[in-house]
Amino acid sequence: xxxxxxxxxxxxxxxxxxxxxxxxxxxxxxxxxNLRCSYCDxxxxxxxxxxxxxREIVGAVDGWKNITITGGEPxxxxxxxxxxxxRSHSVNVETNGSVDVAPYHGYPHVFFTLDxxxxxxxxxAAMLEKNFRTLRPRDVLKxxxxxxxxxxxxxxxxxxxxxxxxxxxxxxxxxxEAREIVEYMKVERCEHWRLQLQLHKYIWDPEARxx
Numbered sequence: 001x002x003x004x005x006x007x008x009x010x011x012x013x014x015x016x017x018x019x020x021x022x023x024x025x026x027x028x029x030x031x032x033x034n035l036r037c038s039y040c041d042x043x044x045x046x047x048x049x050x051x052x053x054x055r056e057i058v059g060a061v062d063g064w065k066n067i068t069i070t071g072g073e074p075x076x077x078x079x080x081x082x083x084x085x086x087r088s089h090s091v092n093v094e095t096n097g098s099v100d101v102a103p104y105h106g107y108p109h110v111f112f113t114l115d116x117x118x119x120x121x122x123x124x125a126a127m128l129e130k131n132f133r134t135l136r137p138r139d140v141l142k143x144x145x146x147x148x149x150x151x152x153x154x155x156x157x158x159x160x161x162x163x164x165x166x167x168x169x170x171x172x173x174x175x176x177e178a179r180e181i182v183e184y185m186k187v188e189r190c191e192h193w194r195l196q197l198q199l200h201k202y203i204w205d206p207e208a209r210x211x
Contacts, residue, residue: 005077006031006049010060015068016199018113018140019166020092026064028057030079033072035096037121039146039172045072054081061089068092075099083107098126102134113140116157118150120172132161139165146172151184158192168196 008031015025029042031049052060061067067089069079073096083091083104091110095101101112114131117123121144135141141163143154151169158167169185171178178197185193 003055003081004051004053005057005079005082007052007057008045008049008072010057012064014199014203015066015092017170017196018092018094018142018168020066020068021196021199023066024064025066025068025092026061028061028067028069028074028082030069030071030074030077032076033096034076035073035098035117035121035123035126037096037117037123039121039144039175041173042070042072054085057082058085061086064089066090066092068094070094071096073099075101075104080104083110096123097131098123098128099131100128101131105134105136111136111138111140113142115142115144116154118143118145118147118153120146120150120175124153132157132163135161135163135165137164140168141165142168142170144170144172145181146175148180148184150176151181154193155188155190158190166194167192168194170196170198173198 008029011027015021015023029045031045033046067086074093075095087109092113093110094113097115097117117127145151169181171181181195
């Protein structure tokens with residue numbers, strides 16, 4: 001089991017979205033991503049990173065209960081060792097929907113925030129369909145939407161997969177108005193959806209890192 005990972009940054013802030021939105025957390029941003037979404041706001045993590053041991057990473061977040069592992073695409077690296085070392089924490093793994101999450105279902109302290117990449121991302125073809133049929137109640141299914149077509153895709157996927165977990169709809173910052181999403185939800189009676197805004201982009205500069 002690998003004892004080292006490429007880490008882009010470690011920082012401390014609030015979770016800006018998802019079911020822990022507004023809660024303090026330690027963030028471990030791993031380097032590297034297999035997708036190139038049109039709206040990506042962390043392109044700086046595609047390549048840049050330094051090698052750290054699992055022990056160093058865990059030491060850097062010592063004392064924090066909530067941990068968010070993000071990227072890039074964190075499951076692009078072998079993270080079993082890191083997840084095992086974080087068993088005393090509550091861990092949210094943010095993953096892009098293209099990597100099989102089933103091998104990581106055995107960790108009771110871990111939940112997944114699983115993206116479905118809608119058409120405007122340019123990456124919908126990379127989605128791994130079985131991921132969205134194996135979501136558990138503690139996981140999160142997230143759609144980042146920039147167009148009405150994206151909203152229609154989210155509704156189609158939800159109808160096909162019937163997720164048992166919370167479903168979050170997040171607008172691409174600056175591309176679609178939140179009120180437009182609400183109107184769509186009302187018309188289509190998407191009562192199981194939860195609109196979310198990326199809190200960190202309203203509190204700090206949208207381009208700021210480490211917040």
